[in-house]
Amino acid sequence: MGWGMKNRLSGIFNPKSGKTVMLAVDHGYFQGPTTGLKKPRETITQLLPYSDCLFVTRGILRNCVSPAISTPIFLRVSGGPSVLGELSNEDLTTSMKEALRLNASGVGMSIFVGEKNEDRTISSLGRLVNEAEEYGMPVLAITAVGKEMARDARYLGLACRIAAEIGAHMVKTYYCEEDFEKVVEGCPVPIVIAGGKKIPEKDALQMAFSAISKGAAGVDMGRNIFQSEHPAAMIQAIRAVVHENYSVDEAFELFNKLKGQKVVDRVVE
Numbered sequence: 605m606g607w608g609m610k611n612r613l614s615g616i617f618n619p620k621s622g623k624t625v626m627l628a629v630d631h632g633y634f635q636g637p638t639t640g641l642k643k644p645r646e647t648i649t650q651l652l653p654y655s656d657c658l659f660v661t662r663g664i665l666r667n668c669v670s671p672a673i674s675t676p677i678f679l680r681v682s683g684g685p686s687v688l689g690e691l692s693n694e695d696l697t698t699s700m701k702e703a704l705r706l707n708a709s710g711v712g713m714s715i716f717v718g719e720k721n722e723d724r725t726i727s728s729l730g731r732l733v734n735e736a737e738e739y740g741m742p743v744l745a746i747t748a749v750g751k752e753m754a755r756d757a758r759y760l761g762l763a764c765r766i767a768a769e770i771g772a773h774m775v776k777t778y779y780c781e782e783d784f785e786k787v788v789e790g791c792p793v794p795i796v797i798a799g800g801k802k803i804p805e806k807d808a809l810q811m812a813f814s815a816i817s818k819g820a821a822g823v824d825m826g827r828n829i830f831q832s833e834h835p836a837a838m839i840q841a842i843r844a845v846v847h848e849n850y851s852v853d854e855a856f857e858l859f860n861k862l863k864g865q866k867v868v869d870r871v872v873e
């Protein structure tokens with residue numbers, strides 16, 4: 605791994621805990637103005653101070669995020685179908701030149717293992733890694749986003765391992781209750797978990813806690829943060845689990861304490 609690649613990755617992972625809390629706000633690229641992201645600038649502004657990295661499309665980055673921020677950016681570079689279409693029919697949408705122009709710390713794309721366009725999306729990942737490595741740009745592969753996939757360790761393990769074999773430097777996938785540690789063991793690059801559909805806050809904290817305990821390198825979480833009634837409190841509670849080894853009860857107590865507090869906008873405009 606060259607210096608540029610290492611430098612970009614080290615900006616994402618907290619030097620003390622070695623883990624990361626990435627904030628995923630890319631959902632609009634196929635879902636449109638989804639709940640919690642109807643006004644992306646407002647959502648992002650209040651959560652950015654607690655995010656180690658922002659996972660976002662170039663459109664939202666350019667229009668809704670101040671260029672004065674110092675938070676590292678992971679750029680979603682794939683897309684194509686809307687939520688009304690065949691989700692696996694994604695292609696690369698954003699060039700490496702654009703990622704460099706936007707000063708991205710990494711690029712991310714989805715692969716659709718077990719779905720209609722499995723082979724094409726996996727080959728695209730290979731091409732993206734080839735190009736990204738010329739510039740020291742980390743690639744995050746996103747797996748298991750398909751509609752009806754059984755998200756068990758066997759399937760997640762297959763998808764994550766394939767992503768790593770093709771050359772992804774990080775993998776984002778879902779958590780599964782049973783044998784998640786085997787998914788991690790079988791994947792030689794760091795795994796971050798997506799949160800999935802909104803669930804009660806304590807359950808989402810439990811999911812983050814279990815994933816970290818079983819070897820995840822962090823979270824790249826969206827809806828369970830920005831769809832919470834108290835998103836700033838929720839992301840801080842998630843941080844406590846990921847970076848400070850809080851138990852679920854301690855983190856939930858923190859959430860309840862923080863949710864009563866006024867959100868202070870600390871982002872440079």
Ligand code: 5RP
Nearest residue numbers: 628749798799800825826827
């Ligand atoms: C969608 C994505 C999202 O970034 C990912 O699913 C994380 O968000 P959430 O925690 O809401 O699942 O890649 O394709």
